[in-house]
Amino acid sequence: MFRNFNVWFLSSLLISIFVSIPILTVFTSFFEDTSNYYQILKDTFLFEYISNSFVLLFCVLIFTFLIGTGSAYLVSFFEFPLSNFFKWALILSFAVPPYIYAYSLTAFFENYGTAFTILKNLFGDGNYNNNIPKFDGMFGAILSISFSLYAYVYILARASFLYQSQNLIDLGKNLGFSKFKSFYKIILPAARPAIVAGLSLVAMETLAEFGAVDFFSINTLTTGIYNSWITFDDLAFANRISSFLLLFIFSLFIIENLSRKKAKYHFNTRDGLKQKEKIKLYGSRSFLAFTFCFSIFFLSFLFPLSQMLYWTIKFPENLFDLQITNLLLNTLYLVLLSSLVLIFFSLISNYGNRVSKNKTLNTLSTLSISGYAIPGVILAIAFITFIAWFDDSIVKYLGFTSIKKIFIGSILGLVLVYFIRFYSLAFNGIKSGYEKINISVDESAYLLGYSKRKTFMNIHIPFLRNSLLFIIILVSLEIIRELPITLILRPFNFETFATTAYISASEDLLEAAAVPSLFLILIASLFIIISSKYILRENNE
Amino acid sequence: MSNNFFEVKNVDFKVGGKTKVANVSFAIENEGDVICLLGPSGIGKTTILRTIAGLEKIKKGSIELNGSILSSEKKNLEPEDRNISLAFQENSLFPHYTVEKNILLGAERNKGKKDHQVSLQEIIELLDISLILNKYPHEISAGEAQRVSLARSLVTQPDLLLLDEPLSNVDQSFKEEIQEKLKKILKSSKITTIIVTHDSYEAFYLGSKCGIILNQELKQFDDPYNVYHLPNSIEVVNFLNRGTLIPAEVTSPKSLENKDLGTITGNFIKPFPIGSKVKLLVQPEDLHHDDKSNLKFEVVDRKFRGTNFIYTLKTPSNTLIPVFVHSHHIHQHEVDEKFGIKRPIHIDHIVCF
Numbered sequence: 001m002f003r004n005f006n007v008w009f010l011s012s013l014l015i016s017i018f019v020s021i022p023i024l025t026v027f028t029s030f031f032e033d034t035s036n037y038y039q040i041l042k043d044t045f046l047f048e049y050i051s052n053s054f055v056l057l058f059c060v061l062i063f064t065f066l067i068g069t070g071s072a073y074l075v076s077f078f079e080f081p082l083s084n085f086f087k088w089a090l091i092l093s094f095a096v097p098p099y100i101y102a103y104s105l106t107a108f109f110e111n112y113g114t115a116f117t118i119l120k121n122l123f124g125d126g127n128y129n130n131n132i133p134k135f136d137g138m139f140g141a142i143l144s145i146s147f148s149l150y151a152y153v154y155i156l157a158r159a160s161f162l163y164q165s166q167n168l169i170d171l172g173k174n175l176g177f178s179k180f181k182s183f184y185k186i187i188l189p190a191a192r193p194a195i196v197a198g199l200s201l202v203a204m205e206t207l208a209e210f211g212a213v214d215f216f217s218i219n220t221l222t223t224g225i226y227n228s229w230i231t232f233d234d235l236a237f238a239n240r241i242s243s244f245l246l247l248f249i250f251s252l253f254i255i256e257n258l259s260r261k262k263a264k265y266h267f268n269t270r271d272g273l274k275q276k277e278k279i280k281l282y283g284s285r286s287f288l289a290f291t292f293c294f295s296i297f298f299l300s301f302l303f304p305l306s307q308m309l310y311w312t313i314k315f316p317e318n319l320f321d322l323q324i325t326n327l328l329l330n331t332l333y334l335v336l337l338s339s340l341v342l343i344f345f346s347l348i349s350n351y352g353n354r355v356s357k358n359k360t361l362n363t364l365s366t367l368s369i370s371g372y373a374i375p376g377v378i379l380a381i382a383f384i385t386f387i388a389w390f391d392d393s394i395v396k397y398l399g400f401t402s403i404k405k406i407f408i409g410s411i412l413g414l415v416l417v418y419f420i421r422f423y424s425l426a427f428n429g430i431k432s433g434y435e436k437i438n439i440s441v442d443e444s445a446y447l448l449g450y451s452k453r454k455t456f457m458n459i460h461i462p463f464l465r466n467s468l469l470f471i472i473i474l475v476s477l478e479i480i481r482e483l484p485i486t487l488i489l490r491p492f493n494f495e496t497f498a499t500t501a502y503i504s505a506s507e508d509l510l511e512a513a514a515v516p517s518l519f520l521i522l523i524a525s526l527f528i529i530i531s532s533k534y535i536l537r538e539n540n541e
Numbered sequence: 542m543s544n545n546f547f548e549v550k551n552v553d554f555k556v557g558g559k560t561k562v563a564n565v566s567f568a569i570e571n572e573g574d575v576i577c578l579l580g581p582s583g584i585g586k587t588t589i590l591r592t593i594a595g596l597e598k599i600k601k602g603s604i605e606l607n608g609s610i611l612s613s614e615k616k617n618l619e620p621e622d623r624n625i626s627l628a629f630q631e632n633s634l635f636p637h638y639t640v641e642k643n644i645l646l647g648a649e650r651n652k653g654k655k656d657h658q659v660s661l662q663e664i665i666e667l668l669d670i671s672l673i674l675n676k677y678p679h680e681i682s683a684g685e686a687q688r689v690s691l692a693r694s695l696v697t698q699p700d701l702l703l704l705d706e707p708l709s710n711v712d713q714s715f716k717e718e719i720q721e722k723l724k725k726i727l728k729s730s731k732i733t734t735i736i737v738t739h740d741s742y743e744a745f746y747l748g749s750k751c752g753i754i755l756n757q758e759l760k761q762f763d764d765p766y767n768v769y770h771l772p773n774s775i776e777v778v779n780f781l782n783r784g785t786l787i788p789a790e791v792t793s794p795k796s797l798e799n800k801d802l803g804t805i806t807g808n809f810i811k812p813f814p815i816g817s818k819v820k821l822l823v824q825p826e827d828l829h830h831d832d833k834s835n836l837k838f839e840v841v842d843r844k845f846r847g848t849n850f851i852y853t854l855k856t857p858s859n860t861l862i863p864v865f866v867h868s869h870h871i872h873q874h875e876v877d878e879k880f881g882i883k884r885p886i887h888i889d890h891i892v893c894f
Contacts, residue, residue: 440633443596444690446620447627448697449650463637 008452009361012352015345016364019423022374022382025389026242041228041237049224049241053207056141056220060206061199063146068153069195071296073183076161079278080286086293087158088532091151093300095524097481099211099502100517101144104304105135106215107311107510114307137216144212147300149205153198160194161187179279196255203252207245208375210484215505221245226377226484235385242378249374305521311514318515322500327516331496331523334486335476337411338418342475343468345419346426350434351456354442365427372424376417376484383417383489384408414489421485422478426471433467434460473531480524497523545605546572546733547701552602552612554588560757561585565602567752567762572607573731575724577748579741579768581780584754586737587630590703593735594627595620606701624650626699630706632686634678640689641674647693664692667722683710688719695726702727702734708743720746741781745769753777771810772822775894784824786894787860791817797891801856802828803836807888819893825851825865831883832872838862840880843873854880 074080075087096104108114111129119128135143177185188195213220221241229238281289312319353365374382387407394400407413437460445455461468483498490499497520504512545568554562562585569576578586591597593604595611595618603613606625611618626647634643648661665671668688673681681689687710694702707723708716724747727734738744744751745765752762755776761768772778778786789797789805791813796806799821813819830852838854841861845868852864852874864882874880 437636438631438633440629440631441635443591443594443620443627444629444633444635444693446596447594447625448646448693449621449624451621459635463635 008348008352009356009358010352012349012356012361013364015349015352016361019420020364021386022379022420023246025382025386026239026246026374026378028239041224045219045224048219049221052138052218053220053222053245055138056145056209056213056218057203057206059138059142060145060149061203063142064150064153064202065195065199067146067296068150068198069157069188069191071150071293072154072157072161073187074289074293076158077187077279078289079280080289082290082294083278086297088529089297089301090154090293091532092297092525092528093148093151094477094528095481095521096148096301096304097211097483097498097520098141098144098148098209099215099483099505100308100513100520101148101300101304102140102212102215103501103505103510103513103517104307105140105144107307107514108303109133109135114310138218141209141213141216141218144216145206145209147296149202150296150300152201152205153195156194156198157191160191200252200255204249204372207249207252208377210375210377211502222375222377225375225381229381235381235388238381239378239385242375242382246374246378305518308514308518308521311511312518315511315514318512321512322515324515324519327495327497327500327519328523330494331480334411334414334418334496335479338415338422338479339472339475341415341419342422342426343430343471346423346430346471347461347464347468349427350430351460354434354439355452372421374421376421376482377488379417379421380485380488383413383420387413409489409491411491411494414486414491417485417489418479418482421482422475425474425478429467429471429474430464433464437463470531470534473527473534477524477527477531480520480527545570546574546607548605549593550603550605552592552599552604554585554592554597555600556585556588556591556597561588562754562759563757565589565759567750567759569733569735569750572733573728574749575727575734575736575747576750576752577736577738577744578752578754579738579744579780580754582739585757586739586754587705589754590627590705590735590737593701594625594703595623596627624697624700625703626694626697626701627703628687628690628694628705628707630687630709632678632683632690634686634689634693636678638677639674640670640676640678640681643678643689644674644693644696647696650697661696664695664726667726668692668719684712684715687711691723695730695732698730699732702732704734704736706738707736708740709738716743723747741769753780755780770824770890771892775820778822778892778894784822784827785860785862786820787823787862789819789821789893791815791819791893797821797893801838801858801860802862802882802886803884805886805888805891807891809891809893811893813893822892822894823862823888825863827888828862828864828886829883830864830866830870831881834881834883836882836884837879838882840874840876840878843876852880854882 071086071090075083075090106113109132111132113132115132116128119132120126207220208222209220210222210226214223214226221244225238225241225245228234228241349365353361387404391402391404395402407416441459442455445459446452450458480496481498483502486496486499487502490496495503497516500516501513501520504510504516547569549568550566552565553560554565567576578589580586588597592599592612598617599612600614604611606623610616611623611625634640635646638646644661644665665674668691670685670688670692673685673689678686678689687707691704691707694704708719711719720743727747736744736747745768748765750762751765751768753760753768760777761773763771763773768777769781769783772781775786778784787799787802789799791797792804793815794812795808796804797819798804802823805821838856840852841855842853844851844853847868849868850866850870850873852866854862854864856862864880
């Protein structure tokens with residue numbers, strides 16, 4: 001194992017071990033005592049937690065599959081009004097986290113909400129509340145999560161459709177298949193690995209979702225974990241539920257990984273890169289395609305954006321109550337610090353893997369990147385558990401002073417957990433950049449007299465520049481939207497747009513949640529627009 | 542220490558713990574010599590070059606350059622600390638630099654070390670890459686990339702240059718021209734070079750010595766002429782695919798007898814006792830066509846090779862024998878026709894096993 005032992009190997013090993021800590025912490029909870037809460041919950045709500053989680057997961061998967069694959073199919077194969085605009089506009093839904101969608105949904109459809117105001121303005125006074133449907137509870141949660149996450153399926157399905165071999169489609173025509181038959185007999189099965197990969201990401205995010213389900217008071221495994229920690233102060237039990245959830249998520253993670261490998265195979269076929277000619281739609285077909293894509297764009301992005309904008313304008317006092325500059329600086333501070341830390345260590349880890357060519361290290365790296373699959377709530381609680389144990393040990397056995405405060409309720413702790421959560425994004429992003437540099441390029445550099453450090457600095461870094469920029473944007477986007485980790489680990493009086501929105505909403509002050517939500521959507525949209533070319537793989541990235 | 546400029550002594554060349562070529566020994570006597578290693582694909586030729594460059598380690602034997610040990614069981618000089626350049630078979634250009642910058646990076650290594658026997662400009666012109674200097678590696682063809690890689694290696698003026706199938710991606714029409722230019726550059730720059738190739742003609746042309754690697758062994762290391770005309774094993778004969786082995790009996794120190802060809806005279810490269818049953822190597826150029834001869838065999842195949850035809854003849858004992866005939870020969874023989882062989886048969890070097 002240590003044949004190629006050097007400083008790069010050691011650094012890479014330490015990073016991988018650090019990132020693996022929460023997973024190990026969660027699973028060690030199996031052997032710890034829990035409070036009475038465990039028995040109470042087992043007898044009462046545990047079944048509800050599990051069944052709610054499954055219902056939510058099942059419905060979100062069906063919904064995201066339908067709208068994600070449907071819209072990807074339309075924009076990939078057909079030309080209709082604004083089809084080029086929808087191509088990238090449909091990923092803007094990423095800017096709206098499920099919890100902000102949930103606030104919008106409630107704000108619009110609640111008694112005397114925005115829908116009521118519209119009807120009143122149009123038709124005068126009346127008792128419209130009974131006729132306005134209520135999108136709350138489980139249904140509201142399903143809609144909020146689906147409209148926020150369908151873009152995962154959309155992006156991967158579209159990429160697969162885009163690179164699908166023209167020969168395959170010509171074959172369908174040659175066999176006399178109709179467009180619909182070609183779709184479900186040829187195009188869809190060929191894109192299956194990509195769609196499964198997208199759905200797996202949706203599944204992981206759904207199971208990890210905290211803000212929206214908490215807002216709609218749906219008891220799922222994730223909220224159960226949070227409650228067992230907040231209400232009953234039972235970390236061991238929180239970790240025990242986490243381990244159940246993690247086992248399930250890991251199986252999804254494995255499916256996703258296997259699918260992604262196959263998906264990559266599809267993208268790499270030389271024929272697949274041939275640009276397909278899009279079919280121009282006319283008349284009712286064109287109208288239907290436009291309506292379908294516009295409805296999704298409207299419902300997933302314009303609707304929550306306009307609802308938040310409307311409330312911000314309607315209640316301008318909230319705009320002045322809030323210290324926007326402070327929130328912006330806090331958010332940017334976290335984004336910048338975390339991105340730099342992530343980029344720095346992911347680069348080292350990737351390079352360590354590259355130069356050491358060590359199988360054990362590779363396996364450990366694969367395990368450590370699973371942090372992205374672990375719900376933020378679990379990560380935060382596992383981190384607290386680990387620090388508490390570590391702190392107890394050094395105080396008890398070594399007589400050191402407590403270091404808890406350095407890590408819990410501090411920026412350092414927050415950045416460390418962000419690091420674990422988003423390490424896979426940075427690691428994989430750099431890894432895919434590295435895959436484009438043939439190993440013989442490194443060897444050529446050595447033979448030209450470059451040391452390993454010089455090769456890293458002069459050859460790799462300039463080549464990876466674009467990948468690094470994209471990773472910074474992607475990580476920033478995630479951190480801007482991130483809620484549970486920030487909520488649990490942030491320092492006292494340190495707020496971001498996400499936490500301010502959550503706190504206002506949980507105090508039933510939805511109007512006050514509108515301003516931070518609006519800013520969050522706008523900043524996230526800006527990041528998405530900047531990175532859309534990479535996300536959509538327009539330049540063969 | 543030996544007096545050889547470069548020497549490989551009893552080395553097992555391994556990759557990922559698996560032995561590719563075992564117990565290899567060969568030497569380059571003088572600085573500036575060019576040698577070639579020849580063998581089928583996947584046999585371990587590249588592993589040998591990578592090990593000499595320091596990219597793979599050895600656990601047995603030693604590799605020495607100019608009196609210093611580069612690799613041994615105990616010592617391994619890092620690749621960046623050996624002044625050895627390796628031009629890889631696949632594209633190893635730095636993807637984010639232009640062709641010119643890639644070559645200049647090679648030239649940087651040579652700063653203040655040696656006088657440039659061949660200037661950068663000359664190398665660029667000889668390898669015909671002046672028109673692509675401003676392009677990026679992804680904008681040029683595989684053949685062009687290979688020439689750029691070659692140029693980058695050459696400008697480093699290394700103590701030892703290693704070329705891994707340097708012309709495998711170069712168009713056939715352009716190959717001979719590049720081979721000539723490469724030979725010229727190597728000669729005038731006096732760079733000691735090891736070239737790995739699976740093309741025997743390329744090896745015979747470029748190398749002053751050739752090593753044949755087969756079945757995990759260096760089978761023969763000799764002058765190209767000797768490798769071709771005096772192969773030291775049946776494996777080398779089969780690899781070079783230059784003739785056929787027919788049964789014969791040694792009848793005197795200068796002759797042998799074959800059932801179909803009759804008496805064959807010549808000089809044995811290795812003596813055999815009279816009466817020995819041997820396998821005689823008959824190469825296409827050993828037999829000569831003669832329409833008037835009464836020794837006639839049936840033509841079973843005819844290959845047109847531009848300057849010549851190779852006829853495959855079937856003897857009464859069903860042995861297939863190849864025979865060269867100049868393509869301007871007055872008349873051609875069709876398959877199933879009879880083909881005469883000139884008598885008496887005399888072979889300059891009699892190779893038997």
